[in-house]
Amino acid sequence: MEIETRDIERIVRQVMAAMEQQGTIAGGAYPPAPGITAPRGDNGVFERVEDAIDAAWAAGRVWAFHYKVEDRRRVIEAIRVMARENARTLAQMVRDETGMGRVEDKVEKHLAVADKTPGVECLTTDAISGDGGLMIEEYAPFGVIGAITPSTNPTETVIHNTISMIAGGNSVVFNVHPGAKKCCAFCLQLLNKTIVENGGPANLITMQRDPTMDAVNKMTSSPKIRLMVGTGGMGMVNALLRSGKKTIGAGAGNPPVIVDDTADVKLAARELYWGASFDNNLFCFAEKEVFVMEASADGLIRGLVEQGAYLLTPAETEAIVKLALIQKDGKYEVNKKWVGKDAGLFLQAIGVSGHENTRLLICDVPKCHPYVMVEQLMPVLPIVRCRTFDECIQCSVEAEQGNRHTSSIFSTNVYNMTKFGKEIETTIYVKNGATLRGLGIGGEGHTTMTIAGPTGEGLTCARSFTRRRRCMLAEGGLRII
Structure with a gap:
């Protein structure tokens, strides 16, 4: 059996990622995750939110320093395939657990987030070249994102947020709605398996098995989490806004x-x-x-x-x-x-x-x-x-x-x-x-499950979960005219 070069690269990246998260790699061109051995969970599901945060932080370091944008694109395409193949299973699980909605419509929602959630393609670079040098501005990751998700669109939001947030170079800790915790855990484990099977780091997305408000409080107070994202009612969004943490809030509507x-x-x-x-x-x-x-x-x-x-x-x-x-x-x-x-x-x-x-x-x-x-x-x-x-x-x-x-x-x-x-x-x-x-369901434009009206980001995509950073090469650098 012939092994193609890309398969070898994927295997090497997977092994390197696992070694770094276990603290066995030091030095090198990029810094490892220092001073921490990543906790072991059940394909991203942890009993304690502290362990979920630590694991996502360690995986996020690997993702940001050892993976290229093209690696993100490849992993995300695999996630899209997985989400399409499991759309009906997830739709049925959501309906069974929450008792809300219609299975056939939930299938369509899952397909929409799989097909029309933007990945790395929206992370464009702006450049200005002049007599004063070369300036570029790019979209860089925040780090670890804490994401609160609703019961109305539980697994759809987990899939959408995963694609958007890891496309931006981040890792994610989810606190899902307690009324949809089983289907969300199943979905998150599918996502983690897909990421690892395609050469990505384990625990790039995590969650506490039994979500609680105490877990949310620990997420908002953790220095390892740089951004909070809340999708649901205005009470939850306002609570996150008062936390002092940068927040993207997707609140209620009465259209x-x-x-x-x-x-x-x-x-x-x-x-x-x-x-x-x-x-x-x-x-x-x-x-x-x-x-x-x-x-x-x-x-x-x-x-x-x-x-x-x-x-x-x-x-x-x-x-x-x-x-x-x-x-x-x-x-x-x-x-x-x-x-x-x-x-x-x-x-x-x-x-x-x-x-x-x-x-x-x-x-x-x-x-x-x-x-x-x-x-x-x-x-x-x-x-x-x-x-x-x-x-x-x-x-x-x-x-x-x-x-x-x-x-x-x-x-x-x-x-x-x-x-x-x-x-x-x-x-x-x-x-x-x-x-x-x-x-974007029957219309043009991308699909999202996090519509950030209160905080102004609008229909979120990978760009929404990044920081704008500028790099300047002075003295006319790289110009040939």
Whole structure:
């Protein structure tokens, strides 16, 4: 059997990485990880967060000093292959453990992050050459990143963050949501095996087997972790921002949709049905409420029903409010037991039978209705009638609540599209399409599971998890003119 040169290089790198992490290599062209013997875990899963941090720190040193950008590219391509091959397995595991969403939609999400999460290709170098010398600016790693992930898109976020963060030259310690710890551990172990089998260092990504808030506190206080990344609710993001550690925060959203009097209501109905029902509306950027001008309202509702949506009566709407929302101190919050559940289960629970395969519930409600103002993460889409376009904008801004996350509009009026975009200020703004398209699912652009609206990075990629560094060669160096 012939062994190609690249195979020999991969084997040598794998052996060298293992030796350095065990502290058996000293000296050489690059510094080893000094003063530490990397703890041994279960393919990246550790019982203590301290060991997970130490192992990721040791692996990160190896990754940064002994691997080239082309090595990162090769490992990431192997991760993409692994993620595609295991998309259905992971989707089923997530559904089984969390009890949320739809398997077929979760498969599509896993394929999206595998195929459309950018790797090293977005780490471009800028150069300026002049009489004063040569200047280059490049994207360098932070080091170890602490990443908090949600239960709504657990393994999808782990895969996306892994690709983006190791492409930037970093290692990662995850603290996953406790409600998805088993599927995340399985996914992380698959990723680690893939990295090692393709010549990368062991423990480049790690996690504590049983995630806790104490582990998060230890991550934020550890000097080995240089950057925190939080994907989930605003409470978690704000806590990380207060930690004193540099933070990239991807918080909550309550995305409004406007359908004006110039809209193609059949298109709007088709796209809204797809987007709002996708994975039972678990995406934070999915359509959560619609503000429609009176001239288009009846046509939109009729079109949604034709697509397969179930129009709730006022009595049924209020029955589901009592089921899915909890009133506390005069305010409503989500009943977590119903997050991401099938629409048919809602109907069954309020005594409506024969609609087990229904994907989306719609209701005609006033603008002050709790469904409008609460980010519910359920396949229930409230529709609010408005007299004017300006009223649609005002209601949308109030419902979005300053999250600056996602919004969309269905219109053929360029002025209306422009005005709403300026007023709403969201990170993602989609025109005449489901908000899924704004994330590259059925649309252009890359996919991410970490949409950093609160801290301004936007749709994150490898570049988001790097430091901008400048290198200057003075005295006209390297110029030939």
